[in-house]
Amino acid sequence: MKEYQTITEISGPLVFVETDEPVGYDEIVEIETADGQTRRGQVLDSTSEHVAIQVFEGTEGIDRQSSVTFLGETMKMPVTEDLLGRVLDGSGNPIDDGPDIVPEERRDIVGEAINPYSREYPEDFIQTGVSVIDGMNTLVRGQKLPIFSASGLPHNELALQIARQASVPEEEEEGEDTEFAVIFGAMGITAEEANEFMDDFERTGALERSVVFMNLANDPAVERTITPRLALTTAEYLAFDQGYHVLVILTDVTNYCEALREIGAAREEVPGRRGYPGYMYTDLAQLYERAGRIKGQGGSITQIPILTMPSDDITHPIPDLTGYITEGQILVDRGLNSQGIQPPVDPLPSLSRLMDDGIGEGLTRGDHGGVSDQLYAAYAEGEDKRDLVQIVGREALSERDNRYLDFAEAFEEQFVQQGYNTDREIDETLDIGWDLLSMLPEAELNRVDEDDIEEHYQDDVEAEVTAD
């Protein structure tokens, strides 16, 4: 391996080096500074005379005398089942004082695309115990379902609740014992937030079946571009080689995208919307699409990425591009949060695209789809009436309108509100749904089957009395 001392330029996270032998695109580089520190980086551009290198751990301390070695291979992650229970830094080095990791294999972290022909369509219902998710935005195994949140909102509590409570009722019934693993990839979050996760993992014993990758707020920003790839490479190994059902939590994707923007700016690329690189869609897709199931393989990768929307704006490129790639989104809402609703998930802009195949007769319950649709329609209507009542006052509203107003309020307080420690069975969730729908006149329920109305709709007491 040839060592060069030919750095020509250092600019932000980038280092430019003259070379006289060909260097592969994406290849890994080691840079040794005068005081003996080693930094790693990756080739971004390679020509026959010079290469551009993006340095993961920051360029501080690198000067033109630093020596550069090209390792002749692309970035690899050492994988083994023994990673379970370990805590690593954002570059994959252990930071938990545990034993050395003896890898089974070293895997390229870029990851190859799954052949769409080889995928298995995800349709196993995961019960999270959270009504607004299970009832109206159902998660299935192998789905990528991000949490869209914003600063100061309790997205971590929600993610932890899901990680704690997630179960597949069908398998539990059949007594199948499924191996479950959690991969946690932190990108630029604060130490405090990280502790929140670690404490919970330790308290519940989840750490034993977890692999934690930590890039914290004070860790190098460029490293954030490899942390999720290390995490997902580990996930793929556990899922598709070892048969685990893996839940991957990545947080905060917004910090990841900031790092991409920083690199793009340093390269003087033509920026896309709001300064983010034009290839950010493709880049994010290369993370998010590493979720799913594969025909003939037992395991699965379910992804719950968390992102904070700058200025609560869902049209910002980070949530926007994410929503275009992921299989839905769960929206954490500031208004509901200030009302004290836990978890403050607004179902209206939330969506699970894989819900339809995971629910229904034999999976959850035959009335599930109808109940969900009807709750959506009714809550949306109630929200409209709230706007109206601001203007005309409650007296000016018809009886029908007033019922919808009452419905919206009860829906938030009984269905969405449940607390972070309540684990609701899907039956309970749907029954609460029917309690709420029974506040509306039967003729209004046009999204549910007539048979289901017969079975679940409760005529209100008043009507029962007169009927007698």
Place this chain on the structure above:
Amino acid sequence: MSQATDTTVREDGVIESVSGPVVTARDLDAKMNDVVYVGDEGLMGEVIEIEGNITTIQVYEETSGVSPGEPVESTGAPLSVDLGPGMLDTIYDGVQRPLEVLEEKMGSAFLDRGVDAPGIDLGRTWEFEPEVEEGDDVETGDVVGTVPETASIDHKVMVPPDSEGGEVVAIESGNFTVEETVAELDSGEEIQMRQEWPVRQERPTVDKQTPTEPLTSGQRILDGLFPLAKGGTAAIPGPFGSGKTVTQQSLAKFADADIVVYIGCGERGNEMTEVIDDFPELPDPQTGNPLMDRTCLIANTSNMPVAARESCVYTGITIAEYYRDMGYDVALMADSTSRWAEAMREISSRLEEMPGEEGYPAYLAARLSAFYERAGYFENINGTEGSISVIGAVSPPGGDFSEPVTQNTLRIVKTFWALDSDLAERRHFPAINWNDSYSLYRDQLDPWFAENVADDWAEQRQWAIDTLDEDGELQEVVQLVGKDALPEDQQLTLEVARYLKEAWLQQNALHEVDRYCPPEKTYRILGAIKTFNDEAFDALDAGVPVDEITDIDALPRLNRIGTTPDDEADDFVDDIESDMTEQLRSLY
């Protein structure tokens, strides 16, 4: 992709630089758009710029680890597809490599690099039945025989476009591979089932005609309000989650096309898997055969190489043209054209071209219109008529339709189905906004609907449009004063419009009956609502209060017609109409 069989590969260039999907080579002897093999692994690429001694190549596979100094070989032929039997019931990547074959060859569920595969199976034999006899004269485009490609489709074997034609001297029925000669001409030319065609070049036709037949979709809001013509163009723009893909898939399932080419361009892997799983199980409403029998899928998912995203739409439209040449009505869906435009932008920026609006290359509008121009209702060179309808999804950033891809698309297409996140949030599906959408084909298709569905199709539709318009205006007032402040007749209009929206415009793509609504049923549901309207206004005139009118118990049943099986729907509508009439008349 086409395995350029007769072009010899020369090793004639070396890589100069690598930057993502863009590679430059020195000393390469190649023409623009030639296919080249890059590096030691022989990754497939295409020449996109030549400047002096430096050739720029977009590579259709991942370039990690590729270094300067590695060889580049040119095939001397442009990016082409293999055309012949076996394309239906198949799923390809963006350069026409069958994904099933790739899985087999790679022995893995993950897409490896440097593996090639022909677009059609060279080993498989097909049962060829001649359509001409020895002694007949044939010209380019003429059908010499047919092959039962699937249960639904007879594949027409045509004299290739570059042929001189001549007299048939030998032809017989039998089982042949796609490379074996099925007919011989007096010129000595031999005709095989397999043709090649460069994807960026339109296949020749005689003439483009004005479309007069609808591409019925089984979607009430489309057939009823914003119909697409066979040979027409449509765009479906909308933010994420508003229903672009579900609408495209519904069209792929239920449109009355002979052939469907479905391109998943830069979107989700699982959406393609869903199609692969569902289509073999679902019956084509026209033939009853599995939908897959008429379908060719092309998948370049968002995590697959970006350069192949640029080419996938061309691969798709070329396959569509080939079936059009056989005289078929082809429907092509591209989900999403925005990803194609972004791929252009990404490549263009790596070439350091001068960016136009929002970083898109200046040729964005030209490329889009050239693509949509390949749609149309055509007179083919063999005298048959065929059509290509193109339906493109558009994914505007932030859902803002003022962005360049939406705007440039709108200048070209004649049908615009605008998706609306507000409707989607309240689960009003399809979330097609009836105020913003339009179809410029409406008038030219009306005679067809009058003849094939109902004389007063257009009149009834106009009534629906007028009612929805009035509803739109009244809703603005309601927002200010509440509904009860309106006069009774306006309150009644609001109720009628509510049924138009809930019982007619809404349609659940996931319900096994409602997902497909034949035009006759679309007409009947609208008729039932109009019956209510007419009877209700009579009752109102006779002094019945609006609350009593809308309280009749036959009324909510309007919402159940959509989910009533087609063969029961007529009776069901008859019953509702007579019950409504009776109940309303009994009020005065």
